[in-house]
Each structure stands twice: as C-alpha cells, then as structure tokens.
Amino acid sequence: MKALIVDSSKSTRKILSSLLKKYEIEVEEAASPLQAIELLDGQHVDLLLFSYHHKSMNGIEFFKALPPKTRSSCVSLLVASNAIHQIAHESIEVGITACFSKLNISSLDTFIQNFAQAKRNKLQGRVLLIEDSPSLSQVYGERLASIGLDCEFCVDAEGAIQRISDNTYDLVITDFSLAGIGDGFSVISAIRNSHDAAKSRIPILAISGLNSPARRTQLLLNGANDFYSKDSSLEEFEIRVKHLLESYQLLLTYEMQYQTMQSLATHDALTKLYNRHYLRDVQQQVISEAYMSSKPLALIVADVDFFKQINDTYGHKIGDEVLAAAGALFANFFANELCFRIGGEEFLVILKNTTTLAASQYAQGFCDYFANQHLSGLNVTISAGVASYEYGDDFEHLFARADDALSKAKLSGRNQVVLDQSLNMLSLMA
Numbered sequence: 074m075k076a077l078i079v080d081s082s083k084s085t086r087k088i089l090s091s092l093l094k095k096y097e098i099e100v101e102e103a104a105s106p107l108q109a110i111e112l113l114d115g116q117h118v119d120l121l122l123f124s125y126h127h128k129s130m131n132g133i134e135f136f137k138a139l140p141p142k143t144r145s146s147c148v149s150l151l152v153a154s155n156a157i158h159q160i161a162h163e164s165i166e167v168g169i170t171a172c173f174s175k176l177n178i179s180s181l182d183t184f185i186q187n188f189a190q191a192k193r194n195k196l197q198g199r200v201l202l203i204e205d206s207p208s209l210s211q212v213y214g215e216r217l218a219s220i221g222l223d224c225e226f227c228v229d230a231e232g233a234i235q236r237i238s239d240n241t242y243d244l245v246i247t248d249f250s251l252a253g254i255g256d257g258f259s260v261i262s263a264i265r266n267s268h269d270a271a272k273s274r275i276p277i278l279a280i281s282g283l284n285s286p287a288r289r290t291q292l293l294l295n296g297a298n299d300f301y302s303k304d305s306s307l308e309e310f311e312i313r314v315k316h317l318l319e320s321y322q323l324l325l326t327y328e329m330q331y332q333t334m335q336s337l338a339t340h341d342a343l344t345k346l347y348n349r350h351y352l353r354d355v356q357q358q359v360i361s362e363a364y365m366s367s368k369p370l371a372l373i374v375a376d377v378d379f380f381k382q383i384n385d386t387y388g389h390k391i392g393d394e395v396l397a398a399a400g401a402l403f404a405n406f407f408a409n410e411l412c413f414r415i416g417g418e419e420f421l422v423i424l425k426n427t428t429t430l431a432a433s434q435y436a437q438g439f440c441d442y443f444a445n446q447h448l449s450g451l452n453v454t455i456s457a458g459v460a461s462y463e464y465g466d467d468f469e470h471l472f473a474r475a476d477d478a479l480s481k482a483k484l485s486g487r488n489q490v491v492l493d494q495s496l497n498m499l500s501l502m503a
C-alpha cells in the first residue's frame with residue numbers, strides 16, 4: 074500500500090509520514106504540486122494526502138490538474154490549516170474523497186486506520202468476467218487481482234454459461250454486449266433459471282458502456298444484483314464487487330451456521346445418530362408412507378445389555394465410549410436406514426420397505442455382529458425387539474409392540490432378538 078504526501082513544509086510531511094507509517098503504508102513525499110504530478114506520472118498510489126496551501130496552486134487546483142485515471146484510482150485527502158468548511162464543498166464536488174483540518178489530526182488518523190484495514194482485508198473468491206473487449210478485460214482483471222480475487226475470462230454468453238455449469242464461482246461479472254449470439258441477459262437468465270439452487274444464487278454484477286436508466290432497470294429486473302457503468306471509476310467497480318462478495322459470503326456463512334444448528338438439533342452428540350426430537354419430526358411421515366404405499370415397515374428397538382454394570386465397573390467415561398462405538402456400529406450396519414438413540418443405551422432402527430422376516434434376520438445379524446466387536450475391549454451384547462406395521466397402526470402402538478418384544482428378549486436371557494408376538498403368519502410373510 075503506497076501513499077504520496079504533497080506539502081511544502083518538511084515538518085508537516087514528517088508528521089503525516091509517521092502517521093501513515095504507523096499503519097505500514099509506504100510513503101513518498103513531494104514538496105510541491107509540480108513535483109507530485111511528475112512523481113505520479115506512470116506510478117499508482119493508493120492514497121494521496123495533500124495540503125491546500127501551495128505557492129503555485131491550491132490543493133483543489135492541483136487535484137483538478139491530475140489525469141482523470143489518477144484521480145479516480147486513489148483515495149484523495151485534502152489537509153488544510155483551518156476553516157475546512159469553506160473549501161469542503163468545492164473539494165467534494167471535484168471528487169476529493171475527504172477534507173481534514175491540520176488542527177484535528179485524530180480524525181485523519183482514524184480515517185487512515187480504517188482505510189488501511191479495509192485495504193488489507195483482501196477478499197477471496199473466484200470471479201468469472203464476461204467481457205468481449207480484451208483491453209477492458211485486462212483492466213478489470215488487474216483490479217480484481219489487486220483485491221485478491223481469482224479471475225477467469227470469457228468473451229461470449231455461450232462459453233460463459235458452459236463454464237458456470239462446470240465450475241463454482243463466487244461472482245459473475247457480465248457485460249451487456251458480448252461476442253457471440255447471446256448477450257448479458259442470456260447469462261443472467263441461465264444463472265437465475267439454473268436447476269442447481271446454489272448456482273441460481275450466484276451474485277451477478279452487470280456492466281455496460283450504455284448507462285441508460287432503461288438498460289440498468291432491465292438488467293436489474295432480469296436478475297442482476299447490481300449494475301456498473303463503464304464510464305464510472307475503477308474505485309466504484311471495486312466497491313461494487315466487494316459489496317456483492319461480502320453479502321454473498323455472509324449469506325453462505327449464515328447457511329452453514331443454520332445447517333450446523335439443524336444437525337445439532339436433530340442428532341445425538343455422543344453417538345452421532347438421530348435423536349428423539351428428530352424421531353418426533355419423522356414418525357408420522359413414516360407411518361403415512363407405509364399406509365399410503367402399502368409397503369412393509371418394521372422397527373427394531375435395541376438396548377445394550379447390563380450397561381449399568383459397565384458404568385459401575387469401568388466408569389462413566391468407558392460407558393460413554395461404548396455408547397459412541399455402538400452408535401458407529403448402528404450407522405455402519407444399517408447404513409441405509411434411519412437410526413436413532415432414543416434413550417441412555419436404547420436405540421431404534423426404522424426399516425422402510427422391509428418385511429418382518431427380513432427385519433428379524435437383519436436384527437439377528439446385528440446382534441451377532443455387535444457381540445463380536447468387543448467394544449472398548451469388553452464383552453458387550455445387545456438385545457432387540459422387532460415389530461412390523463399393520464394396517465391402521467399408529468407409531469406409538471407399533472413402537473410399544475417392538476419395545477415389549479425387547480423386554481421379552483431381556484427376560485429370556487439377553488443377547489437375542491424377539492419378534493412381536495401379535496404378528497400373525499400373514500404379516501410374517503408380507
């Protein structure tokens with residue numbers, strides 16, 4: 074980051090210079106407007122800090138004498154000895170960014186601090202720039218690179234649409250007139266009508282050489298998030314790009330936080346399986362599906378045997394380890410089913426489209442597999458009860474039957490599977 078100070082007084086230059094260096098801004102000095110104009114020839118500075126009083130011309134005249142490209146490409150600060158309100162209006166009108174009094178250095182200090190911070194906060198992101206003029210592509214591309222963005226280029230709508238469908242971008246910048254058959258509208262409409270929800274929300278900055286209100290309105294109405302007219306400054310281009318990227322990144326952050334919260338609300342922290350709250354959300358839907366489709370539905374309710382003894386003998390920490398490992402076994406073995414931890418050491422598996430026979434074989438297979446795993450180096454077993462949906466069942470009754478079967482498995486010696494006794498032969502064969 075580079076600044077140029079223009080002031081005839083060596084001591085003022087020293088004060089301003091130390092102010093800028095405090096924020097790690099590289100400083101050049103000029104003792105007069107003419108020397109500054111020479112220094113600025115072919116050289117870019119991010120900040121121009123100049124006094125109002127000079128022998129040859131005043132600060133406003135100096136600013137007006139600079140090439141338009143220089144004026145628009147840096148932040149310009151005018152510093153006057155006093156009575157800045159008398160020159161402030163004219164300064165702002167000619168495009169000077171801000172005026173400060175030498176008597177109020179602290180507000181200049183704050184401005185420079187914020188400026189340096191904002192400059193350093195480089196953005197990250199991948200941008201697709203669709204522009205058929207090679208020279209403008211280069212200008213915009215360099216500006217985007219200077220703020221830390223990865224830029225890819227395209228000259229026509231057809232190529233751009235293909236790239237957008239094959240890649241992920243954080244921002245699309247599209248000119249209105251393009252090289253191929255399509256124009257900016259084609260790009261905007263392809264993005265907004267994309268079947269991929271994430272792609273359909275990519276922020277779009279429409280740019281055009283024709284700054285007519287009708288063109289602007291059309292582009293915005295068609296789905297562009299913002300508009301940049303090519304006769305505006307590159308500073309403005311950069312600000313619009315930053316605003317779009319920042320809002321988009323904020324949106325993505327909120328979405329990620331929402332997904333994390335959703336996952337926390339629906340999953341058990343220890344076993345990573347679904348929790349009771351989620352079961353409440355889905356149980357009615359599961360029953361309705363079975364009712365409407367007439368497809369079989371089975372539940373396995375399972376419980377770790379003698380778990381209290383594990384806690385009492387090896388401690389709660391080992392008990393937790395066993396539960397976490399049991400959760401992983403459920404998730405692996407029943408990878409395509411809905412698995413829940415519904416209580417301390419009690420689990421539930423919902424088997425959609427599964428007959429009673431298949432469910433009981435599945436449950437028996439799991440019991441055997443579980444016993445062979447020796448979780449935490451212990452002989453841990455599990456008991457299970459299986460029940461199947463019967464026409465007109467509600468979830469509570471179906472669950473209660475599976476739970477009763479589990480109790481029977483416990484009473485019969487544990488480490489086994491018991492089928493719901495109310496099953497008739499028809500449902501067993503269903």
Ligand SMILES: Nc1nc2c(ncn2[C@@H]2O[C@H](COP(=O)(O)OP(=O)(O)OP(=O)(O)O)[C@@H](O)[C@H]2O)c(=O)[nH]1
Nearest residue numbers: 376377378379380381382384389392393417418483
């Ligand atoms: N470590 C640990 N223990 C838990 C947790 N939740 C419940 N428990 C314990 O699990 C034990 C369950 O004991 P019981 O209901 O008597 O069942 P059990 O010892 O497994 O006996 P059976 O089910 O009849 O085989 C209790 O001691 C609870 O304190 C947990 O999250 N972590």
